[in-house]
Amino acid sequence: MEQNWWQRTVVYQIYPRSFMDSNGDGVGDLQGIISKLDYLKTLGIGAIWLSPVYKSPMDDNGYDISDYRAIASEFGTMKDMEELISQANKREIKIVMDLVVNHTSDEHHWFIEAKKSKDNKYRDYYVWRDQPNHLKSTFSGTAWEYDKKSQQYYLHLFSKRQPDLNWDNPKVHEEVYDMMNFWIDKGIGGFRMDVIDLIGKEVDKEITGNGSRLHDYLKEMNHATFGGKNLLTVGETWGATPEIAELYSDPVREEVSMVFQFEHITANWPGEKWDAEPISIPAIKEILSKWQGLKHGWNSLFLNNHDLPRLVSNFGNDEKYRVDSAKAFAILLHLMKGTPYIYQGEEIGMTNFPFKDVDQVKDIESLNMRKERLEKGFSNNEIMESIKKVGRDNARTPMQWNDKKNAGFTKGEPWISVNPNYSEVNVYSEINKTDSIFQTYQKLIELRKNNNWIVYGNFELLDTEPNVFAYIRTYEGETYLVVANLSDDLQFLSTSYEIKSSIIGETPQSLSEVLLSPWQAFSVKV
Numbered sequence: 317m318e319q320n321w322w323q324r325t326v327v328y329q330i331y332p333r334s335f336m337d338s339n340g341d342g343v344g345d346l347q348g349i350i351s352k353l354d355y356l357k358t359l360g361i362g363a364i365w366l367s368p369v370y371k372s373p374m375d376d377n378g379y380d381i382s383d384y385r386a387i388a389s390e391f392g393t394m395k396d397m398e399e400l401i402s403q404a405n406k407r408e409i410k411i412v413m414d415l416v417v418n419h420t421s422d423e424h425h426w427f428i429e430a431k432k433s434k435d436n437k438y439r440d441y442y443v444w445r446d447q448p449n450h451l452k453s454t455f456s457g458t459a460w461e462y463d464k465k466s467q468q469y470y471l472h473l474f475s476k477r478q479p480d481l482n483w484d485n486p487k488v489h490e491e492v493y494d495m496m497n498f499w500i501d502k503g504i505g506g507f508r509m510d511v512i513d514l515i516g517k518e519v520d521k522e523i524t525g526n527g528s529r530l531h532d533y534l535k536e537m538n539h540a541t542f543g544g545k546n547l548l549t550v551g552e553t554w555g556a557t558p559e560i561a562e563l564y565s566d567p568v569r570e571e572v573s574m575v576f577q578f579e580h581i582t583a584n585w586p587g588e589k590w591d592a593e594p595i596s597i598p599a600i601k602e603i604l605s606k607w608q609g610l611k612h613g614w615n616s617l618f619l620n621n622h623d624l625p626r627l628v629s630n631f632g633n634d635e636k637y638r639v640d641s642a643k644a645f646a647i648l649l650h651l652m653k654g655t656p657y658i659y660q661g662e663e664i665g666m667t668n669f670p671f672k673d674v675d676q677v678k679d680i681e682s683l684n685m686r687k688e689r690l691e692k693g694f695s696n697n698e699i700m701e702s703i704k705k706v707g708r709d710n711a712r713t714p715m716q717w718n719d720k721k722n723a724g725f726t727k728g729e730p731w732i733s734v735n736p737n738y739s740e741v742n743v744y745s746e747i748n749k750t751d752s753i754f755q756t757y758q759k760l761i762e763l764r765k766n767n768n769w770i771v772y773g774n775f776e777l778l779d780t781e782p783n784v785f786a787y788i789r790t791y792e793g794e795t796y797l798v799v800a801n802l803s804d805d806l807q808f809l810s811t812s813y814e815i816k817s818s819i820i821g822e823t824p825q826s827l828s829e830v831l832l833s834p835w836q837a838f839s840v841k842v
């Protein structure tokens with residue numbers, strides 16, 4: 317029962333600014349990506365989610381778009397973009413574009429016009445009020461900015477250079493759908509929809525996520541654009557519960573293919589993410605297992621992205637057990653039900669960056685937080701500790717290709733520092749050794765292509781020691797066991813299953829009494 321291509325594939329996320337620089341200006345670009353397509357083909361992925369490459373003043377590294385139908389000059393031209401799509405398609409890789417339509421840049425011509433006067437025809441493309449309410453910006457402070465000239469406040473749930481579009485205005489819908497069709501006609505493979513759960517916001521009620529019209533809008537968008545075209549659509553939805561995810565992704569509702577849920581990410585964010593505690597393994601087990609239970613919808617599987625700390629630093633052990641913990645999480649996640657996403661560098665076990673100096677910090681979210689917290693009396697040290705743990709720049713340091721200058725990312729000066737561990741952690745050394753993290757990912761991607769139990773099998777969590785994550789997948793009378801020791805210690809595992817064959821990882825002799833080594837992970841047919 318083959319259903320959709322995106323249920324059998326693995327998606328690779330590229331953050332263009334940090335992937336590969338082709339012309340030595342220190343900034344990654346489209347030709348750089350094209351030059352690495354063969355690498356991605358070797359890895360085996362079937363789609364690239366490309367973080368924004370549109371024209372932008374780059375206040376938020378491209379999530380502030382000033383022209384949806386043009387490419388940022390530092391990344392290349394529309395011709396380069398078309399070449400990327402066709403070169404990728406030749407290698408059976410689809411390009412999934414980032415769709416950022418909760419807001420635009422303040423340099424978008426709609427906003428430039430809107431600011432001119434209250435009766436400008438673009439005024440209602442944005443959200444204007446005479447008085448601000450309590451809504452806060454994700455990037456610190458109030459979400460309202462006063463515009464002196466027209467004497468009203470406009471809403472910005474992110475930076476003040478990212479004014480929110482007014483989805484109460486049907487004209488905004490039309491503009492967005494037109495633009496989406498422009499990209500669909502170029503042969504893209506789908507959309508990743510930035511903070512899509514905010515477009516149904518009810519401003520005067522101070523409701524931002526999951527507003528009452530959200531699902532009507534998505535159905536309308538589906539019908540006006542990608543519906544019936546076999547494209548992958550994934551919504552970024554910080555506030556999704558499994559019940560809400562069913563609404564988004566149940567195919568009969570004709571909304572999107574799947575959403576990114578963040579419960580396993582935010583479980584240890586008390587109030588603000590800057591005060592995050594390390595997440596407990598039992599909590600990860602509980603949350604990820606709960607999400608395996610979607611009935612009619614489809615799930616996405618990820619542990620990091622361009623907004624989050626590196627997988628091995630956040631969930632694993634990025635020192636003594638960097639390699640083993642990276643493999644353990646790969647095996648654990650990729651044999652679950654859902655579409656897996658790999659964030660660039662994850663496949664070689666890249667780690668967080670050892671930030672020391674504020675000059676090394678580039679991200680507007682971290683810089684705004686720093687300003688706010690300094691005013692509140694936090695010490696510079698405390699602030700740098702938070703940034704080291706959860707700052708978004710951890711994920712944005714250049715991709716480490718080899719042990720040469722700047723890790724092979726650029727011949728010039730990189731826009732952000734290269735992680736000093738590049739001489740040890742890099743693509744060249746990963747692909748030239750046996751049993752590497754890269755090869756684990758490669759094998760997992762291949763397994764998904766050829767095994768229905770991974771795509772469709774039923775999921776059941778096993779009762780084990782708290783730091784062991786073990787589950788069973790069953791499909792058409794066959795049973796598979798997946799085990800990962802998510803700790804630095806030996807762990808005991810005892811099951812009544814008998815091993816029929818090994819699928820991946822460090823497989824023990826028998827399953828009756830196993831002493832799992834730190835971060836040992838494997839899958840077997842039983």
Ligand code: TEU
Nearest residue numbers: 376379416454474510511623624681708
């Ligand atoms: O992220 C949404 C978002 O809420 C994040 O800003 C998040 O709260 C924070 O980064 C957690 O660390 C999306 C994009 O992925 C992000 O890169 C953009 O900055 C943001 O939207 C605005 O477009």
Ligand code: CA
Nearest residue numbers: 337339343345
């Ligand atoms: Ca460049």
